Amino acid sequence: MYKVIAVPVDLAHVDRLTKALETAADLAKAYGATLYYVGATTETPSSVAHTPKEFKGKLEQFAAERGTALGIDARARSLVSLDPAVDLDRDLLKTFKEIDADLVVMASHIPGIKEHLISSNAGWIASHAKISVFVVR
Amino acid sequence: MPQKILLPIDLTSPEAWRHAIDAAEDLARRYGATLAVLWVAPPAAADPATLPETYLPALHDFVAGRFADDITVEAHVRADWGDPVREICHAAAEVGADLIVMGTHMPQADESLDHSNAAQVALQAGCSVWVVR
Numbered sequence: 001m002y003k004v005i006a007v008p009v010d011l012a013h014v015d016r017l018t019k020a021l022e023t024a025a026d027l028a029k030a031y032g033a034t035l036y037y038v039g040a041t042t043e044t045p046s047s048v049a050h051t052p053k054e055f056k057g058k059l060e061q062f063a064a065e066r067g068t069a070l071g072i073d074a075r076a077r078s079l080v081s082l083d084p085a086v087d088l089d090r091d092l093l094k095t096f097k098e099i100d101a102d103l104v105v106m107a108s109h110i111p112g113i114k115e116h117l118i119s120s121n122a123g124w125i126a127s128h129a130k131i132s133v134f135v136v137r
Numbered sequence: 138m139p140q141k142i143l144l145p146i147d148l149t150s151p152e153a154w155r156h157a158i159d160a161a162e163d164l165a166r167r168y169g170a171t172l173a174v175l176w177v178a179p180p181a182a183a184d185p186a187t188l189p190e191t192y193l194p195a196l197h198d199f200v201a202g203r204f205a206d207d208i209t210v211e212a213h214v215r216a217d218w219g220d221p222v223r224e225i226c227h228a229a230a231e232v233g234a235d236l237i238v239m240g241t242h243m244p245q246a247d248e249s250l251d252h253s254n255a256a257q258v259a260l261q262a263g264c265s266v267w268v269v270r
Contacts, residue, residue, distance in 0.1 A: 132156075137265045
């Protein structure tokens with residue numbers, strides 16, 4: 001039913017995304033789909049990485065570890081957002097298109113972190129994406 | 138994964154909800170979840186109290202014809218008083234659904250409205266929501 005599943009991930013708060021990550025992995029396994037961990041970073045240093053290159057490496061390592069542990073085809077896709085507060089949702093949509101995702105699994109929101117990089121709006125994504133969106137609570 | 142899935146459909150155009158129905162059926166079977174099929178129907182009857190009686194037979198017929206016996210299916214009807222999003226969210230809480238699987242109704246005809254319905258449910262529901270396209 002689904003071939004490429006995308007799950008936005010924030011490496012700084014993986015512990016708060018457990019349910020979304022589990023759901024995505026579960027569905028990837030069930031459908032034999034490729035699972036893309038999509039991470040967003042900025043040009044400027046963050047708590048996760050000093051540079052986009054370092055961020056990309058960390059995300060790739062994360063995906064590789066998950067893929068081995070879960071026995072699924074897991075890949076990483078990092079995107080550099082110039083102004084995540086403004087552009088992140090659109091950047092994510094563009095990335096979903098680039099990787100040819102047919103399903104997005106994402107947490108509804110991550111509570112308590114306002115300055116948070118991935119403060120993406122699942123509702124906005126759900127209304128603007130042309131593909132299926134699974135909002136996890 | 139889900140134990141009870143709410144599947145809102147419109148029985149006047151089940152074909153438009155085909156992908157959502159397929160996805161919900163597949164999940165229900167895979168996880169042994171109960172499927173609660175919901176029809177938010179226009180209150181044609183003068184007396185709203187008679188609404189379920191009016192619509193339930195048709196919904197039961199649809200459910201019996203569409204789903205195999207290996208999954209547990211419930212049929213629910215609620216009146217659409219102009220705010221289907223609210224009805225769907227309330228129904229989810231009432232039947233104890235932990236996931237709503239929702240189609241986007243006829244994207245060509247009424248794109249903005251129906252996208253926003255599904256998106257509103259995705260925003261307002263107390264449980265997970267799968268918007269199926």
